[in-house]
Each structure stands twice: as C-alpha cells, then as structure tokens.
Amino acid sequence: MATTEQIPLREVSLNDHRSLTVHRFGQPGARPKVYVQAGIHANELAAPLTAHHLADRLKAADEAGAITGEIVLVPIANPIGLSQILSANHFGRHDMETGGNYNRGFFDTSAAVLERVEGALGHNAAENTKAVRAAIADALDAIQPRFAIDDLHVKLQQLAFDADIVVDLHTDSDAEMHLFLDPLNWPNAEDLAAELGIEVVMLARASGNNPFEETIAAPYVSVHEAHPVEVPLSAVVELRGLHDVSDELARQDADGLFRFLQRRGCIAGDPGPQPAFKGEAGPFEQTVFVWATAPGIVAYKKPLGAMVEAGDLVAEIVDVSALGTDGARTPVLAETSGRFFTRSLEKLARPGQDIGKIFGTTPVEGRTGNLLSD
Numbered sequence: 621m622a623t624t625e626q627i628p629l630r631e632v633s634l635n636d637h638r639s640l641t642v643h644r645f646g647q648p649g650a651r652p653k654v655y656v657q658a659g660i661h662a663n664e665l666a667a668p669l670t671a672h673h674l675a676d677r678l679k680a681a682d683e684a685g686a687i688t689g690e691i692v693l694v695p696i697a698n699p700i701g702l703s704q705i706l707s708a709n710h711f712g713r714h715d716m717e718t719g720g721n722y723n724r725g726f727f728d729t730s731a732a733v734l735e736r737v738e739g740a741l742g743h744n745a746a747e748n749t750k751a752v753r754a755a756i757a758d759a760l761d762a763i764q765p766r767f768a769i770d771d772l773h774v775k776l777q778q779l780a781f782d783a784d785i786v787v788d789l790h791t792d793s794d795a796e797m798h799l800f801l802d803p804l805n806w807p808n809a810e811d812l813a814a815e816l817g818i819e820v821v822m823l824a825r826a827s828g829n830n831p832f833e834e835t836i837a838a839p840y841v842s843v844h845e846a847h848p849v850e851v852p853l854s855a856v857v858e859l860r861g862l863h864d865v866s867d868e869l870a871r872q873d874a875d876g877l878f879r880f881l882q883r884r885g886c887i888a889g890d891p892g893p894q895p896a897f898k899g900e901a902g903p904f905e906q907t908v909f910v911w912a913t914a915p916g917i918v919a920y921k922k923p924l925g926a927m928v929e930a931g932d933l934v935a936e937i938v939d940v941s942a943l944g945t946d947g948a949r950t951p952v953l954a955e956t957s958g959r960f961f962t963r964s965l966e967k968l969a970r971p972g973q974d975i976g977k978i979f980g981t982t983p984v985e986g987r988t989g990n991l992l993s994d
C-alpha cells in the first residue's frame with residue numbers, strides 16, 4: 621500500500637519548517653527500484669504536475685497489487701525554491717541564499733566510493749553493485765552539508781542513489797521534449813524516449829558542475845571502467861517549456877512514464893506495443909547554443925522544431941531605441957545545421973545570453989568547457 625513520508629529539511633531561520641514529501645509504492649527492497657523526482661528547478665511546473673498525475677496512477681496500481689518493484693516519488697524536490705517569491709515574482713532556478721543553481725553542485729561520491737571498494741570487487745556484477753551501493757551510502761552519510769541547498773541535495777541523493785532507474789523531471793524555457801542521458805544508457809533507454817515522444821536525446825557525462833542525474837550515475841560509471849557493475853539508468857526529462865503546463869500534457873506524460881515502468885517490470889500489466897523512437901540522439905557535443913551578441917529584444921525568425929542550415933537567420937536582436945529600422949537589428953545566425961529545439965521565453969536579451977539551442981547533425985569541433993548553461 622502506498623505510504624507518504626515527510627523528511628524534515630534544515631531550517632534556514634527560526635521556526636522555518638520545511639520538508640520533502642516522499643511517496644512510496646510497492647515493497648521496500650523490491651527490484652527494480654525506481655526513483656522519480658520533479659521540480660528541483662522549482663519554477664518548472666510541468667514537472668510536479670506530471671509527478672502528481674503519475675502518483676495518482678501509481679496509487680491505483682498499488683491498491684490493485686500491481687507494483688512489482690519499488691517506486692519512490694518526490695513530487696516537489698525543492699520546497700525551498702518553490703517558496704522564493706520576491707516582489708511578486710517567483711524565482712525557482714537559483715538559490716537566493718547562495719546564488720547557486722539548484723541543479724548544480726550535487727555531491728560526486730566517485731572518488732570516495734573508489735577508495736572504499738578498492739580491492740573488494742570481483743567479476744560478479746550483482747555483488748559489485750551491492751558493494752558500490754553500500755560505499756555510496758557511507759559516502760553520503762559522511763557529508764556535512766554547509767547550506768540548506770547542500771542539505772537538500774544530500775537528502776535527495778540518499779533517496780535515489782541505489783535505484784535502478786532515476787528520472788529527474790524538468791522543463792526548458794520554451795522547447796520540444798528532450799532527454800539527457802549518460803552515453804552508457806543509450807540505446808538502452810530508447811523505450812523511455814519512445815513512450816514520451818522525445819524529439820532530441822543528448823548523451824552527456826560530466827557536462828559541468830554536477831547536476832543531479834550525473835552524480836547519481838557517476839560512482840557506478842567510474843567503477844564500470846574496471847569492473848562489471850549495474851549502472852543505473854539516470855535521466856533528465858525536459859518536459860517542453862515553462863508555459864507548457866496543463867492537465868492534458870501532464871496526464872499524457874505520466875501515462876508514458878507509467879507504460880515505461882510496465883516495460884521495465886516495475887508495474888504489472890500490458891503497456892501495449894512499444895512505439896517507435898522518432899527523435900534524434902547523439903553526443904551533447906552536437907548541441908550548439910544560440911547566443912545573443914547585443915542587448916535588445918529578441919525577435920525569432922525560426923519556429924521551435926525548425927530544421928536550420930548553418931548561416932540561417934534564426935533571430936534578430938532589436939534595438940528598439942533606434943529611429944527607424946536601419947541598423948536597428950543584429951542578426952543571429954545558426955552556427956551549425958540541425959534541429960532548432962529550444963528557445964527563450966524571456967525576450968529581453970543581453971550579450972552572452974543563450975537564446976536557444978540547435979541539435980546539430982554532427983559533433984562540433986572545439987566544443988569545450990561546461991556543456992550546460994547555468
């Protein structure tokens with residue numbers, strides 16, 4: 621039977637009581653263990669709404685005895701960010717206490733785990749996986765979080781670190797559905813991409829500053845290089861854009877996740893034939909940002925999902941203070957050929973700001989540094 625637990629979060633000020641709500645379905649310890657969280661970026665509201673619809677379906681399945689694995693669902697992964705209202709505006713992406721992006725700075729336990737399992741691993745993947753999980757648990761227990769954001773991060777990792785499947789629900793600004801995965805998870809995760817109707821799958825490892833899903837996979841990935849181990853499927857699902865929030869979309873996406881979990885043997889029942897994956901997949905290095913090079917107002921010239929050629933005009937940055945249109949527009953050209961799959965809802969541009977992404981047909985030479993924007 622489904623249960624709900626409240627995990628207290630550290631107080632930032634006196635009498636400031638906050639907690640993580642954790643729904644649990646199936647039998648504790650059953651496999652596969654699935655962990656789903658939503659809204660670590662607390663302004664991405666399609667994510668918790670989807671989690672809410674998924675919880676409803678999981679509750680009914682649990683009551684029917686159909687949960688064959690274990691499912692842990694955190695519908696609001698960031699109660700701190702959800703409460704950050706400043707002058708009537710909600711700020712949920714960055715932490716107002718530290719300035720940090722909520723989905724950066726999770727704890728990479730790889731080094732501590734490698735040290736702990738040194739000499740203890742053999743040829744049996746299941747035994748090695750057990751040892752790695754125990755080492756991660758120890759490493760997470762040893763962390764002394766400094767700020768409230770760090771306390772939140774550790775508690776989320778403690779809920780997720782030993783899962784076989786981890787799904788972190790987000791949205792982009794204005795976007796088609798896309799997925800971030802470790803390269804080891806592809807094409808294994810094609811069923812997830814297909815059920816959700818994902819358009820772009822980006823395969824990335826160490827893309828910059830320890831986002832949640834990468835730190836979950838990281839210790840297993842680092843062990844995997846020398847020993848057989850079960851690397852979890854750890855995915856970020858970008859559920860379109862910030863404004864794509866509706867019961868209809870959330871239910872559709874929750875149904876897709878439910879069928880995916882049926883295919884993975886975590887929920888009994890027939891999900892029907894697996895749909896074909898119709899999107900594009902490749903290394904994150906194929907993704908090229910579209911940058912604003914001048915201050916002004918963004919006027920897009922290509923719709924979401926457009927296939928563009930390198931050199932195509934994708935947007936203009938308009939200097940609305942100019943008298944007349946001559947010289948008032950700075951063109952923004954595609955730097956690669958591919959699919960224009962994200963844009964910015966924020967139309968006030970400043971130089972250096974990314975105002976979109978193109979998933980190119982080939983990896984871009986010289987793509988270095990952090991692959992994620994902040």
Ligand SMILES: [Zn+2]
Nearest residue numbers: 661664790791
């Ligand atoms: Zn996000």
